[in-house]
Amino acid sequence: MSARARVLDSRLIWVFLALILAAAIAFFLSRPDRPGPVARPMDEIYLPGYPLYSESAERMPVQLFFPDIDLDLKMESREIYRSDETADRLRQVVVLTLGGPRAEGLLRPFSEGVRLRELYLYEGTVYVDLDIPEKAAMQTGTFMEHLAVRALEASLVQGFPEVERLRIVRNGQEVETLFGHIDVRYPRPAFAASPAG
Amino acid sequence: MRSLFRPMGGFFFQCILAAVLMVLVGLAADVKAVDDTVIFLDPGHGGEDTGIVGGGGLTEKSVCLDLAKRLKQKIDERLGYRTYLTRGEDKSLSLDERAALANNHRATLFISIHLGAFPDQRYRGVGVFYPAGRFHEAAGRPQPLPEWDALQATHRETSKALAGKLHHALLRRFPDGGDLGVHALPLYPLAALNMPAVLVEPAVLSRAAEEEKLGSESVRDALAEGLFEGVDLFLKNGVAGERP
Ligand SMILES: [Zn+2]
Numbered sequence: 218m219s220a221r222a223r224v225l226d227s228r229l230i231w232v233f234l235a236l237i238l239a240a241a242i243a244f245f246l247s248r249p250d251r252p253g254p255v256a257r258p259m260d261e262i263y264l265p266g267y268p269l270y271s272e273s274a275e276r277m278p279v280q281l282f283f284p285d286i287d288l289d290l291k292m293e294s295r296e297i298y299r300s301d302e303t304a305d306r307l308r309q310v311v312v313l314t315l316g317g318p319r320a321e322g323l324l325r326p327f328s329e330g331v332r333l334r335e336l337y338l339y340e341g342t343v344y345v346d347l348d349i350p351e352k353a354a355m356q357t358g359t360f361m362e363h364l365a366v367r368a369l370e371a372s373l374v375q376g377f378p379e380v381e382r383l384r385i386v387r388n389g390q391e392v393e394t395l396f397g398h399i400d401v402r403y404p405r406p407a408f409a410a411s412p413a414g
Numbered sequence: 415m416r417s418l419f420r421p422m423g424g425f426f427f428q429c430i431l432a433a434v435l436m437v438l439v440g441l442a443a444d445v446k447a448v449d450d451t452v453i454f455l456d457p458g459h460g461g462e463d464t465g466i467v468g469g470g471g472l473t474e475k476s477v478c479l480d481l482a483k484r485l486k487q488k489i490d491e492r493l494g495y496r497t498y499l500t501r502g503e504d505k506s507l508s509l510d511e512r513a514a515l516a517n518n519h520r521a522t523l524f525i526s527i528h529l530g531a532f533p534d535q536r537y538r539g540v541g542v543f544y545p546a547g548r549f550h551e552a553a554g555r556p557q558p559l560p561e562w563d564a565l566q567a568t569h570r571e572t573s574k575a576l577a578g579k580l581h582h583a584l585l586r587r588f589p590d591g592g593d594l595g596v597h598a599l600p601l602y603p604l605a606a607l608n609m610p611a612v613l614v615e616p617a618v619l620s621r622a623a624e625e626e627k628l629g630s631e632s633v634r635d636a637l638a639e640g641l642f643e644g645v646d647l648f649l650k651n652g653v654a655g656e657r658p
Contacts, residue, residue: 286536324533355467358531359543359615363599393509393602397459398528398613400602 274298277306281314282371283323284364290371293318303379307343308336314372315347326365328353334389341381342404343373349387349395359398366399451495451649454516456603457482458528458613461506466531468625475504477619477628478527484638485527489645495522513606523576523648524611525641526603529628530594531620538621539592542581543613544573545605546598563605572610574598575651580614580644587640592618616641 277299285291297309311333317325331353335346357365370383382404387395393402457478459465465474482499489497498519500512516524530541545566566573574596581596594615604611616637617624627633 286534288537328533355464356531356533356620358466358541358618358620359528359599359601359613360530360541360594360597361532363597397463397465397509398599398601398603400600400605402602 274300279306279310279313280372280376281310281318282368282375283314283318283320284326284361284368285323288360288364290364290367291323293320293323295319303377304336304338307338307373307377307380308333310372310377311336311345311369314369324364326361326368328356338380341379342384343380343382344384344386345369345373346386346389347395354396357396362394362396362399366395366401450522452519452521453489453495453497453645454500454519454521454524454609455482455486455497456500456512456516456524456526458526458603460501460504463506466529466619468619468628469622470625470629472619472625472628474529474531474619477529477634479504480634481616481638481641482527484635485525485641485645488638488642492642493646493649495649509603510606512603516611517606517608521607521609523645524604524607524609525576525580525645526611526613527641528613528615530615530618532618533620535621537592537594538618538624539594540581540584540588540617541594541615542577542584542596543599543601543615544577544596545570545611546600565608566605566611569608569610570598573604573612576610576644576648577612577614579648579651580612580641583642583644583647584614584616584637584640587636587643594618614641 275298276296279295279297280292281295282290282292295313297306297313300306300309315327315331315333317323317327330350332348333345334348335344337344366385369385373383374380384404385395385401386392391402393400395401457475459473459475459478461475463475465478467473479501483502486497486499489495498515498521500515501507512526530537577596581593585591585593601613603613617628619625619628
């Protein structure tokens with residue numbers, strides 16, 4: 218056997234081994250009972266200084282609401298951690314709503330930079346204190362301000378029977394409006410919203 | 415002869431006097447109608463509160479002030495009604511102070527001028543808003559308004575009519591400008607007003623193309639003209655002056 222034929226032989230062996238390996242991987246991946254991918258932590262649910270959940274906690278579905286391109290509220294299904302305290306679940310809902318939708322065709326209701334400062338639940342009213350930078354007011358007109366308040370109301374009230382209404386405060390203070398137009402003085406019940414189409 | 419003509423002369427004199435008086439009374443009634451109408455124009459924001467700032471740096475507070483001044487001039491010159499601005503310069507004024515000014519002048523109607531902003535460039539054109547009713551009508555369940563706000567609710571139908579006229583007139587002037595509709599919203603700037611009141615956003619400042627147009631004096635004048643036509647239409651329909 219010539220030296221050239223020996224090299225060709227050893228290459229064929231490597232190709233054969235590679236094919237066996239590929240087949241083994243394909244078989245492993247196609248097994249129906251293979252373990253699923255390890256659940257990645259939901260980085261988007263983060264509130265500085267607040268342990269809202271333990272990453273080993275179970276997750277639960279929630280319905281968030283965002284304006285669609287026709288400026289109607291639409292529902293988006295998302296997940297939060299099943300925290301022991303309802304208030305912690307609500308905090309996660311606020312953080313996700315402020316962060317905006319995942320689906321295309323839905324709009325982010327609050328400008329970037331609006332953050333949750335504090336939230337508490339008292340006799341059916343959820344009080345949400347938002348950190349609203351001046352810049353956010355420079356980007357929000359009357360109708361978007363209305364939709365932002367409605368989106369937060371719907372996300373918090375629908376799906377949480379213990380929540381009946383929402384009262385929003387700004388930067389730790391009671392305010393008449395968030396951005397100068399829409400009345401937020403009184404706790405308001407949720408608005409009807411349409412499911413995602 | 416003298417005695418014959420004296421009563422006749424007296425009669426003619428009385429007729430002429432009566433005619434003159436009738437004309438004067440008629441004129442006085444007209445003047446009174448004009449005098450009774452007090453229009454309040456409210457340029458949104460002001461001072462440290464810039465309102466919306468467009469990508470090119472144009473501010474809502476400055477455009478609204480300019481539109482309000484142009485509209486006042488048109489009303490002064492062509493309709494003669496008493497017209498006031500809540501602010502005639504770039505200064506801070508709380509929403510409550512604005513409402514108190516209009517209430518104390520027993521204004522016939524109140525127009526708060528703002529501009530729109532959306533997180534997407536597709537939205538354009540005119541949106542007009544009037545106060546939601548005695549109950550937040552958009553809400554799933556009714557919720558009573560506090561007493562003072564309930565006063566504004568008594569003007570709701572007239573406010574809705576004013577909103578409709580402004581919307582109609584602006585769309586007629588800018589048929590391709592985009593229509594964001596007429597909506598009843600829980601508007602704080604109008605909550606404490608004892609008169610028909612609307613908040614109008616004749617353009618969207620966050621839309622780059624509209625910001626560029628708003629930089630032009632002729633476009634701002636055309637917008638003010640559209641607003642003027644809306645006010646004129648509304649007042650001609652005889653719905654002004656409603657009080658509880
Ligand atoms: Zn404004």
